[in-house]
Amino acid sequence: GQQLNQSPQSMFIQEGEDVSMNCTSSSIFNTWLWYKQDPGEGPVLLIALYKAGELTSNGRLTAQFGITRKDSFLNISASIPSDVGIYFCAPQAAGNKLTFGGGTRVLVKP
Amino acid sequence: SAVISQKPSRDICQRGTSLTIQCQVDSQVTMMFWYRQQPGQSLTLIATANQGSEATYESGFVIDKFPISRPNLTFSTLTVSNMSPEDSSIYLCSVEGGEGVDTQYFGPGTRLTVL
Numbered sequence: 001g002q003q004l005n006q007s008p009q010s011m012f013i014q015e016g017e018d019v020s021m022n023c024t025s026s027s028i029f030n031t032w033l034w035y036k037q038d039p040g041e042g043p044v045l046l047i048a049l050y051k052a053g054e055l056t057s058n059g060r061l062t063a064q065f066g067i068t069r070k071d072s073f074l075n076i077s078a079s080i081p082s083d084v085g086i087y088f089c090a091p092q093a094a095g096n097k098l099t100f101g102g103g104t105r106v107l108v109k110p
Numbered sequence: 111s112a113v114i115s116q117k118p119s120r121d122i123c124q125r126g127t128s129l130t131i132q133c134q135v136d137s138q139v140t141m142m143f144w145y146r147q148q149p150g151q152s153l154t155l156i157a158t159a160n161q162g163s164e165a166t167y168e169s170g171f172v173i174d175k176f177p178i179s180r181p182n183l184t185f186s187t188l189t190v191s192n193m194s195p196e197d198s199s200i201y202l203c204s205v206e207g208g209e210g211v212d213t214q215y216f217g218p219g220t221r222l223t224v225l
Contacts (some may be wrong), residue, residue: 031212043153043200045111050212088152090214095148095166096141096206098214100153 006089008099010076012109013079021104022057023089031092032065032072037103038085046087047074076106112137112205114217122223123193131220133203141206143214144176148199156201159186163188168199193224 003026013019023032031050033045047058049065049072056063062075072091077085089101133142135136142159157165157178169171177199179187185201190197207213 033213035216039124040219040221042114042204042219043133045213045215090153092214095158096143096212096214097155097168098143098153098204099155099160102152 004089004091004099004101006019008102008104009102010105010107012107013076014109015080015081017079019079019106020073021085021087021089022071023091023101024071025091026070026080027091027093028069029091029093030069032063033090033092034061034063034072034074035088035090036085043088043090075101079106081108111207111215112139114203114205116203116217116220118220119218120221120223122225123149125194125224127193128189128191129193129222130187131201131203131222133186133188133217135184135205139205140181140183142186143204144178144186144188145202145204145216146199147202147219155201159188160217190222193222195224198222198224 006023034046037043047063052069053067054065060077084107086103088103090098115134117132136212144152144156147153155168156171157167159165159180163181177189200221202219204214204216
């Protein structure tokens with residue numbers, strides 16, 4: 001069956017740092033979405049990618065759709081405390097069905 | 111993006127009972143979806159709620175356990191039947207982004223605890 005791997009599972013950030021996370025899949029997708037979920041809330045759409053190789057930014061966030069259509073990464077530049085949360089990749093298959101990665105939990109360094 | 115509300119926001123239920131969760135969206139949408147998020151886990155698609163026809167369930171989810179209604183283009187319900195503690199999860203509805211837009215927007219979720 002289809003495998004979707006998101007890494008890292010968790011990371012600690014210090015204010016001002018750049019952070020990066022990625023997802024790889026065994027299947028090809030035509031759409032790749034990135035969401036952020038804060039505690040007690042539903043996922044919020046951050047970036048949508050529709051073309052292989054596409055690089056898209058949303059403020060301090062940048063995401064790219066891999067050229068093979070099997071992977072994607074999300075970068076956060078100059079992190080701030082409100083970047084804490086869980087980030088999910090969610091490639092979209094036929095019938096608009098989303099498959100969610102395992103999530104990357106972003107925490108603040110103590 | 112669509113504005114989506116869910117009721118209840120949270121509930122604590124006894125095993126063996128059933129709970130119906132409502133999802134309301136502020137615009138007409140063709141496709142609505144129901145997801146489950148078990149504690150500390152990612153989201154898993156339960157079913158696609160189709161207006162005017164039966165819901166389409168994903169592998170591992172059955173209509174007897176999770177009956178779904180979709181009476182119109184702005185509303186859907188998910189019932190969690192004969193609950194057990196293993197059903198304790200967050201249940202989320204989502205809607206498609208709109209004609210020609212391949213995205214989904216999520217409601218705030220319903221946090222269910224089964225004792």
